[in-house]
Amino acid sequence: MKLASVVRxxxxxxxxxxxxxxxxxxxxxxxxxxxxxxxxxxxEVVRIAPDVAGLVTDVxxxxxxxxxxxxxxxxxxxxxxENAVAQAQANVNAAEAxxxxxxxxxxxxxxxxxxxxxxxxxxxxxxxxRQKLINNVISAEDKANALAAANAARAGWQAAQxxxxxxxxxxxxxxxAVAQAQxxxxxxxxxxxxxxVRAPVDGYVTNLDVRVGDYANAxxxxxxxxxxxxxxxxxxxxxxxxxxxxxxxxxxxxxxxGGVHLNGTVESIARGITDADNPTGSDLLASVNPTxxxxxxxxxxxxxxxxxxxHLPEGTVLAAGMTATLVVRPPAGDRVARR
Numbered sequence: 001m002k003l004a005s006v007v008r009x010x011x012x013x014x015x016x017x018x019x020x021x022x023x024x025x026x027x028x029x030x031x032x033x034x035x036x037x038x039x040x041x042x043x044e045v046v047r048i049a050p051d052v053a054g055l056v057t058d059v060x061x062x063x064x065x066x067x068x069x070x071x072x073x074x075x076x077x078x079x080x081x082e083n084a085v086a087q088a089q090a091n092v093n094a095a096e097a098x099x100x101x102x103x104x105x106x107x108x109x110x111x112x113x114x115x116x117x118x119x120x121x122x123x124x125x126x127x128x129x130r131q132k133l134i135n136n137v138i139s140a141e142d143k144a145n146a147l148a149a150a151n152a153a154r155a156g157w158q159a160a161q162x163x164x165x166x167x168x169x170x171x172x173x174x175x176x177a178v179a180q181a182q183x184x185x186x187x188x189x190x191x192x193x194x195x196x197v198r199a200p201v202d203g204y205v206t207n208l209d210v211r212v213g214d215y216a217n218a219x220x221x222x223x224x225x226x227x228x229x230x231x232x233x234x235x236x237x238x239x240x241x242x243x244x245x246x247x248x249x250x251x252x253x254x255x256x257x258g259g260v261h262l263n264g265t266v267e268s269i270a271r272g273i274t275d276a277d278n279p280t281g282s283d284l285l286a287s288v289n290p291t292x293x294x295x296x297x298x299x300x301x302x303x304x305x306x307x308x309x310x311h312l313p314e315g316t317v318l319a320a321g322m323t324a325t326l327v328v329r330p331p332a333g334d335r336v337a338r339r
Contacts, residue, residue, distance in 0.1 A: 034244035034328035036237050038300065039253070041322040044230035046201060047221035050076050051194040056214045063208040066228070067199045073223070074197050074210055081192040088185035095181040203228045231318050233264060233305040235326040238298035245269060245328050251305050252327040260316055263308040266328060270302040 058075040061067060203225045210222040233253060237245060245266060253262035279287050305326060307318075 034237065034241045034249075035326060036235050036241070036300075037323075037325045038236040039305070039324035039326045040234050040236075041255075041318055041320055041324065042232055042234050043318075043320040044201075044227040045206075045320070046203065046225040046227060048073060048197060048199075048223045048225050049219050049221040050074075050197050050216045051218060052076055052081065052191050053216060053218040054080060054195065056210055056212055056216050059208075059210055059212055061205045061208065063205060065205045067203060067205060067225070069199055069202050071199045072196055073199055073205070074216075076195040076197070076216055078192060078195045081188065081195055084188040085185070085192050088181065088188040092178065092181040092185050095178040098177065199225060201225065201227045201229070226320060229309075231307055231309065231320075232267070233307060233324060233326065235303045235305055235324075236300040237303050237326075238300055240298045242269070242301060242303075244330070245303055246330065249328050249330050252329060253305070253307065254325040254327075256323045256325070257317070260313060262313075262316070262324075263311060264305040264326075265308070267304045267306040269304075273299060273301060 054076040056074055057077050060072045060074060067073070206224040206226050208223045210216065214222075216222060235251075247266050247268060249266045251264040251266060253264050254260070255262065278289070303326075312318075
């Protein structure tokens, strides 16, 4: 009987010790092991807005539709922008015609200058010959008339040169007008092209808020496009567990939706969160909370986890906002070193 009591006491003691050890292990695992149930699926969201304003004449997608990069989403009324392109093209044609006319003008001015130069050279030579003659051969009046004719021819040549320069300046202005008209044409063509709003990335149409007949303002987002190649998970780990989290560590991901198992890798760790107990006052000084709570909850720090999308289970649906459980598992070779 005495032996049985001793055995019962020993068994009870062993059970208590084992329970204490198990409880201690579970407590350490809960408090310090790098895992969290607070994981959220995230994705890059592209806010789709038209680059030009106008009535929506066609919508080519429906809500939650999968689209490829370059697919047409919706169309803004093209009539006004087609007219703008036609007007800009007419302006280019007019500017080019003016440039050609200025080219003809400069050619004519250059020819006139050459003729005026020839006349000046002729009258100047004639005047020089007559000035060399003695007085009894030609009268002084004839010499003066020859000199006046040479001076007049020189003035005419200078005027023709000035006209040539003026024609050249006019041609430069005409060429600048052609360049400006071509730029305006390119802008009009760009605006016409932007009336077709296309998907910039592969993804899923979300929150479609555009209908035929709506007026779309330039720059006002009308739908969200979830980039299908940008999914990741933010795991909000308690600060007591961060020592066990390192960039490059493999991560087991368990989605709350059906317990789907995914693989991932720690990509980065956030370096700051908002301190709710230390806001900035109106005078830009720290507003320190005068009270202190004896029970201090561990802060949660975001850890970015890249999802191994190359090995997703067939039929897996990823949606931004889903929740998941994350368990960080250091590589086998690092476990001993990190301990």
